[in-house]
Amino acid sequence: MKKLLVFLFAAALSVSVEAQLQTPQPSPSSKLVQTVGLTEVSVEYSRPSMRGRKIFGGLESYDELWRTGANKNTVVSFGDDVIVDGQTLKAGDYAIFTKPGKTSWEVIFYSDTNNWGTPREWDDSKVAAKTTVDVFPIEVPIETFTITIDDLHNNGATLGMMWENTYAGVKFEVPTGEKADKSIAKLMAGPTANELYAAASYYFEEGKDLNKAKEWIDKAVAMNDKAYWVMRRQSLIYAKLGDKKGAIEAAKKSMAAAETAGNQDYVKLNQDSLKEWGAL
Numbered sequence: 001m002k003k004l005l006v007f008l009f010a011a012a013l014s015v016s017v018e019a020q021l022q023t024p025q026p027s028p029s030s031k032l033v034q035t036v037g038l039t040e041v042s043v044e045y046s047r048p049s050m051r052g053r054k055i056f057g058g059l060e061s062y063d064e065l066w067r068t069g070a071n072k073n074t075v076v077s078f079g080d081d082v083i084v085d086g087q088t089l090k091a092g093d094y095a096i097f098t099k100p101g102k103t104s105w106e107v108i109f110y111s112d113t114n115n116w117g118t119p120r121e122w123d124d125s126k127v128a129a130k131t132t133v134d135v136f137p138i139e140v141p142i143e144t145f146t147i148t149i150d151d152l153h154n155n156g157a158t159l160g161m162m163w164e165n166t167y168a169g170v171k172f173e174v175p176t177g178e179k180a181d182k183s184i185a186k187l188m189a190g191p192t193a194n195e196l197y198a199a200a201s202y203y204f205e206e207g208k209d210l211n212k213a214k215e216w217i218d219k220a221v222a223m224n225d226k227a228y229w230v231m232r233r234q235s236l237i238y239a240k241l242g243d244k245k246g247a248i249e250a251a252k253k254s255m256a257a258a259e260t261a262g263n264q265d266y267v268k269l270n271q272d273s274l275k276e277w278g279a280l
Contacts, residue, residue: 027070034149036157037176039082041149043159045074045096049144055164056100067117068096068161069145075113076159083156083173084109085131094128098161098168105161105168106132136167196220197230200237210241221250228257228266235273248279 027046034041048070053059060066068074073095082089095113099106108130112119141164148160156173191199196216203213217234224230231254239247251270258266274280 029071030147032147032149034152034157036149036152037154037174038080038179039174039176040077040079041082041157041174042077043074043147043149044077045145045147046070046072047145050141050164056166057102060100063099063101065118065122066098066100067115068098069147072116073110073113074147076109080175080179082175084129084170087129087131089129089172100166100168101135104132104134106130107168107170131170133168133170136169138162138165138167141165193220193223193227193230196223197227197233201233204233204237204240210237213237214241225253226257226261228254228261228263231257232266232269235270239273239277244277248274248277251277251279 025046027048029044029046032043046069056062075093076096077093078089078091080091082091089109092111093113094109094111095115097108097110097118099108109128110119111126111128112123142162145163146161148162149157150160150169151158151171154176156171158169158171160167160169197220200213200217200220203209203216214234214237217230217237220230221227221234231250235247235250235254238244238250251273255267255270255274258264258270271280
């Protein structure tokens with residue numbers, strides 16, 4: 001019995017030690033996040049090191065498909081549609097595969113990011129974009145594979161890849177001008193009805209300046225006279241300000257619009273308020 005207890009204790013201790021054991025990964029994971037213009041770009045990848053090995057033309061054969069890192073796919077994520085060598089990459093996630101050559105690299109953006117290494121079966125329909133870029137020698141050896149986002153400017157940047165004595169970079173363009181123009185146009189046009197409604201609702205719920213809330217809700221109603229939920233809020237703001245006549249008028253309009261839209265919940269809410277205010 002004692003031997004059995006000792007054995008069980010030793011086994012439990014072994015499991016506990018294994019569960020707590022931490023060792024460094026041979027190719028540690030890394031995440032790079034960079035805002036380019038108005039677009040967020042991120043890269044998640046694993047970083048192998050040379051460790052005395054010849055890399056290109058050795059560990060990684062020339063002109064053969066490479067996972068561009070280690071372990072699972074290296075993944076680049078674009079917050080907006082971007083342009084690579086005249087090709088549109090839709091906002092989203094892409095695996096980066098490369099074919100390193102002596103003087104140039106083929107770089108492929110692949111829509112399937114769930115591979116460990118290169119895909120078992122290559123599917124050309126999943127190639128979202130590909131380009132060929134020149135290779136530049138680096139005098140000081142780069143021990144650990146490194147991806148960078150360099151040459152930043154408002155309208156784009158370069159996705160750089162460095163290892164051993166090699167640098168290859170892919171230029172991409174971001175829609176900064178388009179996004180900035182839309183933002184400016186929106187600002188110049190003023191707030192939307194939904195934004196005015198949200199602001200008025202916040203002031204109403206928090207007991208802030210009700211006159212300001214009334215100003216905003218009136219503008220929201222003027223912009224959309226079919227929005228029964230906005231007119232409902234207008235009636236409540238009027239009532240809280242002591243304007244019973246205005247509250248009743250707004251509630252009747254809200255009820256009529258809700259009936260037209262087939263929303264019986266709002267019809268009843270308005271009916272209840274109108275009864276409370278002596279209008280029914």
